[in-house]
Amino acid sequence: MPANRRPLSRSLALLLLPILLVVSGCSSIPTSGPVGVITADTGSDTTDPLIFNPPGPRQDADPESLLNSFVDAGTGAAGDYEIARDYLTDEFAAQWRPEERIIIYGADPQISASPTDGVYQIQLEVEGTINAEGIRTGAPATTTESLTAKLEQNADGQWRITSIPNGIMISSSQAELLLETYSLYFYSSSFEHWVPDVRWFVNRAAIATNIVEAMLDGPAPYLQGSVTSAFPESTTLGVESVPIVSGTATVELSPDVLQETSDLIRQQMQQQLRENLAGLNTVNSVQMTVEGQPVYLGDESNVPHPDLLIPVGDPAVGNKQIVVSGNELFLYQTGETVPIEAVPSVAALDPQDPAMTLSGAGFAFLNGNRTRLYTTGPDQEIIIAATGRGLTSPSFDPNNWVWTASTGPEGLGSTVTAVPPGGSEDSAVSVTAPWLADSAVLELRVSRDGSRALVVTEQEGVSRVFLTGIVRSNDRTPQSLGTPRELFASGPVNTAKWVNEDTVIVAEASAEEEVTPEFLGLDGSVDALSSLEGILHISAGTGPTAIFAGTSEGVRNRVGDTWSNEPVEGVQDPAFPG
Template identity: 30%
Template sequence: MTFRRLVAALVTGVLATSLAACAGLPMSGSVNPGLDVEDEAANPDFAFLPDRPQAGATPEQIVDGFLRAGSGTNDDWATAKLFLTTAFREEWAPDAGVTVDAPGQRDITETGDGAVTATITPEAVIDGDGQYQTLDTGESSLGFELEQEDGQWRISAAPDGIVLDRNVFPRVYHRYPLMFFDPSWQYLVPDVRWFPTTNAPARIAQELVDGAPSAWLAESVKTSFPDSVSLASPAVPVDGGIAQVSLTQGALSLDAESLDRMQTQLTASMQTASVAAVQMSVPTQVLDADTVSTRSTRISGAPLVVIDGVLGFSTGSQLTPIEGLSDAMETVEPAAVQVSADRETAAVLLTDGRAARVGADGTLAVVDERAGLVAPSIDPLDYVWTVPRGEPTAVVAHSADGIALEVGEAWPGAVQVTAMLVSRDGTRLIAALRGGESSWVAAAGIVRDDTGAPVRLGEPVVLGELPGAGVGLAWLDDATLAVLSSDDSGPVVVEQIVGGTQSSSDAPAGAVAIAGSTSAASLRLLDDQGNVSVKRGVTWTTVVDDVEVLASQQGSPE
């Protein structure tokens, strides 16, 4: 059974305990926190060189050495293959996926003549396409068969894929965002994948050109690569920082706009693999293409706050209002505010619990009067998104002309939604959810019609568990969230990669609201005493006081 086929088996509760000829690696379960974000960001300056099999090694030692050799990705896991019989080396697929297990908890036992079982505690899996999923399945067993070859024990049957412990994984695999376009072709949207650092440009090109967006995101983004074009060569040599991507002849029939968008996707996707530029070609010639201009989702400016009823950017003791919008905001009593990228509109939760749209032209429209609304969010097409805390499936998007659209298939299985946020590019909806005694953060793609109107959400994906109820959500960048969570021990800030790992740190006592900026270093928190803090090293420092509302921004004016 292959790595991918085992996903279905585990979803139905069947845990693989058979031998490799009939089993793969575990791929389902509830969610638990993964690796620290900091552990995966830095590029290593070394490659693992695992030990080769030793003469006279027992079956258990051979299996142990084989598992450890999964860290050696050079030459298609050449060292790991030395632990296999000559015949099985051609069958084993190391790049089928990765199981990340808990360090120091492997138990390798010979269960019969030439049969060995390795018991591990999986914490996450990465499938053959590089997609990450955290796990909490408890112990899992992997079966191996061995036989004598030239007087030495060698593995003749094993699961596809490799096993890496949590401490080794971030030094062997890194995250690389595949860049797709939003439906309007204005924004680049990251789809985070995890690949070995030794061959990252080739894997990025393979998944971008010949692959597809992750299933949960596929209906919400576009790719410029048509089915008629594929990689002409799996190799992507990089010379002087320039990656050479060879495509099939179908690329010659594409128009300049399509080629430029392809160039843009490849160039942006490979930046994190130390690639400065991309040159596309077909076997007969180099393709002439340039990158296209895309809209940025970065935000600028000092903390955006409401003080004495006035909305503005706080710099020192000065409050700088937003032209038009700040005057309009003085006509309402806000409990939460999110400002559109062009700063022409604000989605506002009023102190009486209603949601409203406030315009810089002085217009005010109450869009939702349902009880128990969480803070609303506004997208690039000026839709204001609302949902009641106790009705997670009752998501509504309100257009600028007053039409309320029920967004179907939202957050199945959740009992409560405690915070909700649209991505700055308008392709994804994020929610902090609760069910039973569990809290988690989830993402879903926003499916729109040809006019840009939201129709429904794609199937949600759980990103990670939260230590307590989610109080607020904020974007740090297009692929990283900050979640303010609170339980009996106090508030915590959770950094969650959309499609990856999670880390957490303490928040100031009494933290009640969160706003993002361009990095974790500029994250802002509001406490119940009206103080806005930012993190300086390991300490939270107050930068503004007497704040009534900490507002968030969905981008900056172009």
């Protein structure tokens, strides 16, 4: 799981941020005045880097042995991988880029000679890869990759590598020690929420530099167009390091940032930097500079810009759920159902899969054959919001748009529909998603920050789990789903829910079989929960302890590592807000 989880103290610090912002106006580099510094929380579970000390090349090692040792040498990041570079010729060592691509492998590499002298193949069982920006791409089970290495003997008769793809190779067990996951944070398009972008970095002293550089480079492909950064696209580090002295991280930026930003944007930049570096236990304040001089954030009134928003991170959804009981909609909390006042009867519509807005003031549900999506609320009529074939369970975003997907004829292709608050079929929006053209959508859940969607698809009997960014217009109308990123579960999946900002729960619901739900982390982790027979429905509240299972006997909740013994009978299809 990501290292920089958002503790309560960070949330409280965010609320105090306007008080901590020190502002002073200027459009060029001033020589006096207050410095823009924001205090960051020191509470973090980030540990000091673990140092690996692999051996250098062994005298008179044969090519196969040398390549095996070179793979192990990839764990030694000290001195810019100086030990690993000793396995390369001097010319190749100067151009080799070790962190351009990291391959995480399972079983021991297999090294074999090719028919060409000095050419060898390194075959790996790949569990995932990480690119230069720290973006991890998972791999299905049984994925293999072969790398070609060329070697020659030097003047001393020692074999050295003259060519091999850039990058290092580390085992999955080494990855747990050598690599660290961090959540970069970008703004939602409305600037109201923080949206995490989980990255992997080698855990070493330069980690702050990696974090800031990756943030300046922008979000991962699946988030592009759905989140925003306060930093102009042209912004780079003025120097290739982020020094931390006495707990203050100094971020030297390229000079053009002063001409391209307003006071408001600079305050948003400072706020974003603070959020991104708050997970490091070596940092308790952040300062922006240009050409060695502090960047000032506004006028001397010490009042934040009136348009500066304090984003919410990992929004909570409360303890109340909406359920179906006796063919009517009820609220459900601590094992008891509570009637919803002033909501019309829905019994004649055979309701299932209910949903509730984050405010708890609006509701949606499907009819019995999943061909109609209805919305309603206190003192409101029942509205047909969408029609289709095989509609997915409705999901509300923070702006109270309700989402569903329908399957095309013969189960081929899917259409994603979003309905505005109080809207009907006539006002529904078709959300563009070309990558769903050949797949049936089994589940679609909008994240609590409103910037991402969790999508489960099926094609020719094979299910897949994706994350995708939600691209919206300036008035926040949904427009399209961006390039997807795949998450890999241990087996088939037909239902999924958000657990928190960087974790989802997935399962293959079944009325008769034993079901084993899994937590999938955006960092690539997979954690299985205890099995339970006959799970028909999964709901997830705030965090991994608030997990509920709907069965034919009633609702059961997660208790520690198991499930409650006695189901709450007469209750079906529980769902937290969202």
